[in-house]
Amino acid sequence: AIRTRMTVASADHSRWLPPLAVLIGGEVGFSSAGAGAIGGIALLNLTKPAPPQVVGTDMVFGLVVSTLGGGLHLVAGHYDPVMTTRLIVGGLAGAVFGASMSSVLPHRPLRMALSIWLATLGAQLCWKGLF
DSSP, X not given: OHHHHHHHHHHOOGGGHHHHHHHHHHHHHHHOOSHHHHHHHHHHHHOOXXXXXXXXXXXXXXXXXXXXXXXXXXXXXXXXXXXXXXXXXXHHHHHHHHHHHHTTSOHHHHHHHHHHHHHXXXXXXXXXXXX
């Protein structure tokens, strides 16, 4: 019985998601960098859903947070329309491709690949932020 309780307790750490989401949301509001990397790593390591669910959950979270932060920057005029259009075109194509692939690839290797990729992106963001 003790082992079962310990296993269940260590399997779900989702209680940490709200405080992490506050930090991620604040970071997105002033820098826009890293929400996907930080949120993805948090979801991959604190929860146990399949990678497509992690990606989808992280993207919906990012959509809501980015819509709020981006809307405030849009109203304030803090954006470049040409650059924004180019990013949207490329981002939409990449999102369609990535969403299609995430439901086809095997879950365990995809989870490992996502963890490595997101950790690398997060480390790069920290490195560039410091140096």
